[in-house]
Amino acid sequence: MPISVYVVRMARAATTSDVFNAIAEPQRRDILVLLRSGEWPVTEVARELGMSQPGASKHLRVLRDVGLVRDRQVGRRRLYGLEADGLRPVHEWTGGFEEFWNGAFDRLEAYAQELEAGHDEEEQR
Amino acid sequence: MPISVYVVRMARAATTSDVFNAIAEPQRRDILVLLRSGEWPVTEVARELGMSQPGASKHLRVLRDVGLVRDRQVGRRRLYGLEADGLRPVHEWTGGFEEFWNGAFDRLEAYAQELEAGHDEEEQR
DNA sequence: ACAACATATACCGATATCGGCATGTGTCAA
DNA sequence: TTGACACATGCCGATATCGGTATATGTTGT
CATH class of the missing domain: 1.20.5 (Single alpha-helices involved in coiled-coils or other helix-helix interfaces)
Incomplete structure (x- = not known):
């Protein structure tokens, strides 16, 4: 029985699951700055910063994955808030x-x- | 005479020519930390941090482009030194x-x- | 001018990234 | 249950990134 060994060659050592990388994107920095004023729903973030709703969602996802924002459901909306500890x-x-x-x-x-x-x-x- | 207009669609808003992006790469952060101890030639940087010579050269190039390091020729070697202002x-x-x-x-x-x-x-x- | 050393660059393959669009999932209200 | 709203996800194309290997450029000493 042959045993297959798969070697993964990574093109980039650091993925987006890293705070330094998360804040390397200007739009994500804009989001963080905006969130200093309180919690915001996705659509409002998108409107305020001039990006599409999916765009905002994706950036917020990245920020959440690295722990820079938290979210909570309120009504049919999802409010995102700052979790600034990660910037420390x-x-x-x-x-x-x-x-x-x-x-x-x-x-x-x-x-x-x-x-x-x-x-x-x-x-x- | 037709006039051709080329529209460039960028996949990424921020290129590497940005300090935030430059320090998003762990190896480049390692280089900066190393350079706190003084000026280093490329080969020594590569040896110390376990990377190839071209690898070190490329990372140093990026760091130089964003103004985080400076270089000066000394003999046949090129010494790279910290220019920490960019981190401010x-x-x-x-x-x-x-x-x-x-x-x-x-x-x-x-x-x-x-x-x-x-x-x-x-x-x- | 030439060999040896030091560094930079070109090219390549694998993968990651980002924006846009379409569509899925979830939540409320009637 | 159905429709409307809010958000997430999947897919795609264009481009960027990174490491590796090979090669070009530059510098010194002879």
Whole structure:
């Protein structure tokens, strides 16, 4: 009996099931910003942001899958609301670079290069 | 004389020439983190992060196009260094949601829903 | 000018993405 | 139960993305 082994070659390491990827799409960022004002039904989101209803639905689906929004049924409508916790990792990750855009570090770097210029052409790392 | 008009239908609104999209790729985030330790030549980046040389080159190209890294020629090698300013907009954008992951706002929201429960089924915006 | 090293680019295949359109599913009200 | 409204999903075409392999470009030292 032959045993078949299927090897899946992925074209992209990260799928949309990732917060960084979810917010890479401008329209999805717009939705998140809109949702800061409260809960919105799908159709209203679509109208407000000038997209089709299926379009809004799909983007909201992605946002829900990564936990950036929650939904609850109210009447015949489904209200979507912000679940901003998921943005925290992104904020913190970028925050890890804060020192590099502060002037303090730039001055340090400039000083280091100045020192380096005084030496031979040197190897770093 | 006929005039031909070509209409380009884009499949994706945002291309890679956007910081949010650039950091959506895990390997590129790894590169940025690595570059916090200083400037690195392409081959070393590839070795350190376990990717091929062309792979590293391509990712660095994307990062350079969006201004997240800079490069300078040193000997026969090209050193890539961090240009963290580009991450600031991302940090600030996510920061705009900070109040929503702070307990303070959650309590406010809970309070609002409590009030709402006392009313009729009402419309919110 | 040439070999060796370092990096960039071109091309390819597999897959993912996005928008549009059509259609399915669910919920209410009469 | 049926019709109207609200939303989700399926399918499609155009394009983008990513990794791999091969090859082009550039740089140094001889």
